[in-house]
Amino acid sequence: MASSSTANDQTNGKRARVPISALPLPPTSHSLIHALTPDPYTPSPAAWRDTRTDRPSLQRRARLLAPEAHFSYVAPCPVAFPYRVEYSEDADGEAQVRAVEDWMVAREALREVPVAAGQGGGRLRKYVSEKRDEERVLIGLAETGWRDCVPHLDVGDAFELLGNPSLSVPAGQDAGAGASDASEEAVAARKELIDVLSGHAMLMHGEGEDVQTHWAPWSLRYSGHQFGTWAGQLGDGRAISLLSTPHPDQPDIHYELQLKGAGRTPFSRMADGLAVLRSSIREFLCSEAMHALGIPTTRSLALISLPKLPVERERVEYACVLTRIAPSFIRIGSFEGLNPPAQMFFLGGGQQPSNLDALRVLGEWVARRVLQLPDIRWRGEPGLGGPGDAWGTKLVLEVARRNAKMVAGWQVYGFMHGVINTDNVSIMGLTIDYGPYAFMDVFDSWHICNHSDAEGRYAYKYQPAVIIHALRSLLNSLAPIIGAEDSLGGKAVSPGWAEDASEDKIKEWSKRGIELVKEEMERVAEETCAVEYGRLMHKRLGLRRIDKDDESKLARPLLTIMEDHKLDFHGTFRRLCFFRPSIASSEDDLKAFIDSLLTLTSEPERLDRIRAQTDWSGWLRRYAARIESERDLWGADADVDAEREREAKLANPRFVLRQWVLEEVIKKVETDAESGKRILRKVLHMACNPYEAWGAEGQTQDESQLDTETREERRYCSMGERKLLGFQCSCSS
Numbered sequence: 001m002a003s004s005s006t007a008n009d010q011t012n013g014k015r016a017r018v019p020i021s022a023l024p025l026p027p028t029s030h031s032l033i034h035a036l037t038p039d040p041y042t043p044s045p046a047a048w049r050d051t052r053t054d055r056p057s058l059q060r061r062a063r064l065l066a067p068e069a070h071f072s073y074v075a076p077c078p079v080a081f082p083y084r085v086e087y088s089e090d091a092d093g094e095a096q097v098r099a100v101e102d103w104m105v106a107r108e109a110l111r112e113v114p115v116a117a118g119q120g121g122g123r124l125r126k127y128v129s130e131k132r133d134e135e136r137v138l139i140g141l142a143e144t145g146w147r148d149c150v151p152h153l154d155v156g157d158a159f160e161l162l163g164n165p166s167l168s169v170p171a172g173q174d175a176g177a178g179a180s181d182a183s184e185e186a187v188a189a190r191k192e193l194i195d196v197l198s199g200h201a202m203l204m205h206g207e208g209e210d211v212q213t214h215w216a217p218w219s220l221r222y223s224g225h226q227f228g229t230w231a232g233q234l235g236d237g238r239a240i241s242l243l244s245t246p247h248p249d250q251p252d253i254h255y256e257l258q259l260k261g262a263g264r265t266p267f268s269r270m271a272d273g274l275a276v277l278r279s280s281i282r283e284f285l286c287s288e289a290m291h292a293l294g295i296p297t298t299r300s301l302a303l304i305s306l307p308k309l310p311v312e313r314e315r316v317e318y319a320c321v322l323t324r325i326a327p328s329f330i331r332i333g334s335f336e337g338l339n340p341p342a343q344m345f346f347l348g349g350g351q352q353p354s355n356l357d358a359l360r361v362l363g364e365w366v367a368r369r370v371l372q373l374p375d376i377r378w379r380g381e382p383g384l385g386g387p388g389d390a391w392g393t394k395l396v397l398e399v400a401r402r403n404a405k406m407v408a409g410w411q412v413y414g415f416m417h418g419v420i421n422t423d424n425v426s427i428m429g430l431t432i433d434y435g436p437y438a439f440m441d442v443f444d445s446w447h448i449c450n451h452s453d454a455e456g457r458y459a460y461k462y463q464p465a466v467i468i469h470a471l472r473s474l475l476n477s478l479a480p481i482i483g484a485e486d487s488l489g490g491k492a493v494s495p496g497w498a499e500d501a502s503e504d505k506i507k508e509w510s511k512r513g514i515e516l517v518k519e520e521m522e523r524v525a526e527e528t529c530a531v532e533y534g535r536l537m538h539k540r541l542g543l544r545r546i547d548k549d550d551e552s553k554l555a556r557p558l559l560t561i562m563e564d565h566k567l568d569f570h571g572t573f574r575r576l577c578f579f580r581p582s583i584a585s586s587e588d589d590l591k592a593f594i595d596s597l598l599t600l601t602s603e604p605e606r607l608d609r610i611r612a613q614t615d616w617s618g619w620l621r622r623y624a625a626r627i628e629s630e631r632d633l634w635g636a637d638a639d640v641d642a643e644r645e646r647e648a649k650l651a652n653p654r655f656v657l658r659q660w661v662l663e664e665v666i667k668k669v670e671t672d673a674e675s676g677k678r679i680l681r682k683v684l685h686m687a688c689n690p691y692e693a694w695g696a697e698g699q700t701q702d703e704s705q706l707d708t709e710t711r712e713e714r715r716y717c718s719m720g721e722r723k724l725l726g727f728q729c730s731c732s733s
């Protein structure tokens with residue numbers, strides 16, 4: 001178990017760390033806010049700062065963004081909503097409006113305060129508001145997300161403050177946690193981190209002539225199809241990006257730090273821009289769990305609760321701000337917003353007309369800077385006189401490939417997203433926006449994890465098809481560009497490319513674009529998904545060679561047995577790691593092994609033991625023969641059984657973030673944050689190391705011989721109470 005001090009020491013000394021205010025910013029060419037088009041109301045960080053001293057409501061009032069714009073500058077401001085502004089009874093309309101603006105000005109982070117002294121200091125300045133001093137409690141910091149994405153960030157004594165990970169701290173008894181004898185510098189770095197990541201303090205730079213050096217937080221608008229229906233502009237109503245920073249060892253990768261739940265943005269519609277503790281804990285844990293399973297995902301950094309800020313959902317809950325990290329949070333819906341489906345009637349937030357030049361700008365940005373597509377010569381590159389090379393088709397195919405890989409990972413690991421609306425499908429093929437997701441308990445290919453998805457649109461079985469459906473929306477949006485590129489003989493479209501085009505011409509391009517790419521896109525997605533599914537399934541089965549009938553003879557029948565006999569999905573895979581071909585040649589051993597598999601049924605009283613024995617013995621004999629058939633691939637001297645077990649265990653988690661585990665952790669943190677955060681830390685640690693033999697796996701049956709912590713680990717690895725199996729989340733978020 002990594003103690004809090006080792007977490008810091010491991011990298012301390014090796015790497016220069018800086019407080020959050022001094023994180024290096026990307027060069028202008030790689031900076032989203034300098035490359036894409038801002039809200040014309042607040043065209044630059046400097047102009048936006050002036051707005052905030054006078055008419056801050058502009059950044060909180062629900063509105064459609066101008067068609068050519070991609071994002072709006074907006075400051076974090078986690079306060080209760082609806083806002084309660086008091087003004088005198090006899091104030092006239094103008095005075096009322098002024099009172100609202102003044103109320104908001106007082107809550108804007110406008111007063112400059114010193115930044116934590118770091119090595120050298122950065123360009124950003126730090127601001128706080130006069131009126132807000134919300135209580136903010138760090139309850140989680142993801143060591144893995146931090147180490148992988150922002151290892152140059154000084155988190156000070158934050159890990160010491162969280163206390164050692166433990167499942168067995170009784171509530172109210174948390175001796176030792178929170179104590180820290182850290183240096184002044186470390187304390188300052190931690191405080192600044194919490195202030196900035198809770199939305200209390202804001203970092204920006206809007207001084208001086210050179211606007212290319214200006215920086216401020218921003219929110220990206222997007223639209224999308226929800227449950228198959230066009231919904232217009234709907235996001236991002238509660239995510240605010242603070243900055244992006246190049247990875248110190250891989251300068252081509254820039255990580256964006258984004259707050260979820262730090263208050264309203266211009267895209268919040270009628271909602272509060274806030275998030276509650278329960279949904280934030282769910283996203284915080286699962287992002288890192290998915291990464292540990294090798295599934296592409298956005299990452300977590302920090303979780304800060306605001307225990308005095310009530311949030312009205314089905315019941316009153318309390319606010320929490322999650323910091324998540326990804327190279328980009330752009331979604332399919334970001335493209336759809338710039339070229340919405342024509343003449344769609346819908347109820348909802350609203351819709352701008354399409355803006356095909358904004359679409360080009362976003363597309364070029366994504367193709368070049370986010371996906372970094374190879375073998376494309378870009379307009380303006382040295383030596384290239386005219387337009388650059390076409391990129392539209394390549395962009396769509398790359399997004400298809402990435403999302404197909406991602407969904408294959410979901411299927412193999414029994415992950416269900418729950419809300420695969422086009423605005424929740426990342427352009428990078430990252431799992432994004434964790435809501436009512438779930439991992440499969442008892443295998444049921446029809447399982448629906450989202451309580452609100454009555455028709456099962458996003459059921460486990462349909463996930464790959466739904467991803468392809470979302471990709472079609474991306475293609476529909478980009479089709480006019482692809483068609484136009486075709487008419488230019490493979491050259492890119494230029495700025496202002498569609499200005500003089502008639503509607504008929506644009507329709508013709510769109511039609512052509514779809515004709516050119518649709519079939520290939522679907523084929524690429526299906527094939528990539530099938531290949532990745534096969535590759536990962538082989539890892540789970542501990543096989544090295546890929547035979548073409550493995551899917552029909554081994555993988556599918558295995559899932560059928562699980563489904564027929566109501567067996568736990570992850571438990572069964574983990575148990576199979578311990579299988580050896582020799583077991584199949586002894587009737588007694590085989591029966592004993594099958595009996596151990598059958599303990600994984602959720603309905604022992606309804607189990608047809610005879611049929612289950614027959615099904616399993618047939619399958620296990622085939623599996624044994626299949627393992628034997630590749631013995632020569634393991635090397636002459638290898639202890640194949642042991643090696644295979646070791647390898648298979650590295651693909652089959654012992655610990656899974658099950659619904660019941662999440663429910664329990666959430667309840668514990670809600671009840672007592674002090675002990676809760678140590679449990680949270682331990683669960684995160686288990687989720688990040690899911691293949692370890694937690695809870696003395698395979699050792700004694702007699703639990704009284706285990707210490708309390710080990711016993712708890714064992715319980716956290718179990719299927720849990722029956723009533724929570726297949727639990728559907730209707731998460732208020």
Ligand code: AMP
Pocket residue numbers: 234235236237238267268269271272273274275419421423424433435733
């Ligand atoms: P989801 O279906 O959870 O992906 O949400 C779709 C969009 O609704 C998000 O991108 C947000 O912009 C918006 N949204 C959800 N909850 C809130 C909230 N509490 N406040 C403001 N916007 C929200």
Ligand code: MG
Pocket residue numbers: 235423424433
């Ligand atoms: Mg979403």
